[in-house]
Amino acid sequence: MRKFVVEEGLVMPLDRANVDTDFIIPKQFLKSIKRSGFGVNLFDEHRYLDKGEPDADNTNRPINGDFVLNQPRYQGSKILLARDNFGCGSSREHAPWALDDYGFRAILAPSFADIFFNNCFKNGLLPIVLDKEIIHELFSQVEETPGFSVSIDLPNQKISMPDQSEVYFDVDQFRKNCLINGLDDIGLTLKDASDILDFERRWKDCSPWYFQLSGNKNN
């Protein structure tokens, strides 16, 4: 997994609550069996005026100039500023894949949906929960200040603003460690393989009925 230590970048505001995973990446793109290439279809239904198709050429599609992602001042953004309950809906990891592939590295919001929040960490993307008031204030500052950029320092858990002020944030220590060191979860868990085997043996002894799918019985 790619590491996240310190990231600096332009902030793009997405002023809308309950942005769901269909909004982030519409379902037709879930047909892909690949992990990459979703960036051009991030926010597809809002950024283009027609309906997108997987594996199609996106270069000549009509653009929705009003949508924030298409505004010149936000080109090259790395930090997404969002509202409440960001990422609600389906468990599709295509949502963080699309954000990541587009170039976003972190998302700031007052709250996130659980599964999405979790999926971000697995993909080197940092979701940060900040107070509603701070988020609110950020929205107005970003609006007012073209080129508004912040620097996110994960080891020190702080965000540095353009006016030199700093905001601290919470992050789960295990996830922080994985992100900073780019650790692969599976490798970590497999270090505990003997504990898993022990558990499994005990569990099978006392609940054997959970271990019998192999029969492939017919109705």
Place this chain on the structure above:
Amino acid sequence: MTGQTLYDKIWSAHLVKQRDDGTSLIYIDRHLIHEVTSPQAFEGLRLADRKPWRADANLAVPDHNIPTTSEERKLGLDGIKDPVSKIQVKTLGDNCRENSILELEMNDLRQGIVHVVGPEQGATLPGMTIVCGDSHTSTHGALGALAHGIGTSEVEHVLATQCLMQKKMKNMLVRIDGSLNIGVTAKDVVLAVIGKIGTAGGTGYTIEFAGSVIRELSVEGRMTVCNMAIEAGARAGLIAVDEKTLRYIEGRPFAPTGELWTEAAKAWKTLVSDEDAEFDEVVVLDGSEIEPQVTWGTSPEMVLPVSGSIPDPALESDPTKQGNIEQALDYMGLEGGTAIKDIKLDCIFIGSCTNSRIEDLREAAQIVADKKVADSVETAMVVPGSGLVKKQAEAEGLDLIFKRAGLEWREPGCSMCLAMNADQLGEGKHCASTSNRNFEGRQGFGGRTHLVSPGMAAAAAIYGRFVDVRKL
């Protein structure tokens, strides 16, 4: 010591290891797999040269992408016209064969929507931990299993280790007291709950649904309730085990038999929250006050009783809420103040893992029997949740009732719930749908979804607009 909640009990029974940093390694009993969220996980396994930890903990079924007309289904894989979808379904088969995982293939009688198939096959059992790369895995909580959706990285993690790294959730109790009025169903209950606590109300919690209304619901109705726990923000919904649960499971293909059954049933009876268990949050609803529900906007919390009228954004004082209402009404092509009963429908969809089991189909069939779908309704379809549900419905003659009324009778799959296959809601069209999400574009680009119960959808088919199913 204070008592434990049902969630606490299942959690601690599956705790392999507690790490110092507060994360826990949790053992997973059952992993359900479908074609959309698994290919990248199998690919990851292959690249790391890993094998599934325990192949027989997995059960796979294609459901999201497959066609639902019988002409296409007869052709098997070749019936999938979209080449990208076809590759995905084929890849699932290849991956399962390569890893010795049981797959109920597209034309297996037992195939269906993954969350209908699990309980139906007895692959979902009380006290299990169950995961699937799909957020509606919460459905299985209706049987007293701890079940939740995961992303593709976690699919790979579970395949490789039979475990997940997790943080324990908080406990929420949603108690629905009293009893439901006739014509009010499980779907209305869960929509009313979401209307009350909001789509983020359950974030960070596991919700246990309890109270006399839940006890009176059938196991299938309980599945409808738990199915939409995720729409209230909770990854998992749970319902305590009772006699109904055991009766539902006994005799299912993968359920234990003989002496094992007796032992299992005894163990499962303890799967209830202790009387003195403490919940971090308690929400109480009065069942007798719940009316049939209809969503009017683009989030499941934008829901009202059928007797209601759409909110007028001008009357909303909170600017954020006002903006949300305006955005939703703009997308839905509706005006504030319009009565729910004045919303006209172009399409009716009866199906999805929320409402496609036999009782749902009976509920809908009863309403449309000897009637005709309104001329103004362009499409009306019934998509059973599995091959076995379809077979049962046909044995009861429900298919004929639907067809005579002018509804299409399809083959099992996710279909227009998320429109990944050819079953798409047209741009600007209004659909009364028994599914679970009314997000923008969910049922098709520009499509407008109204979530309702099967009875309400059936009634809307006959009248071409919403009517109160209790008054029929």
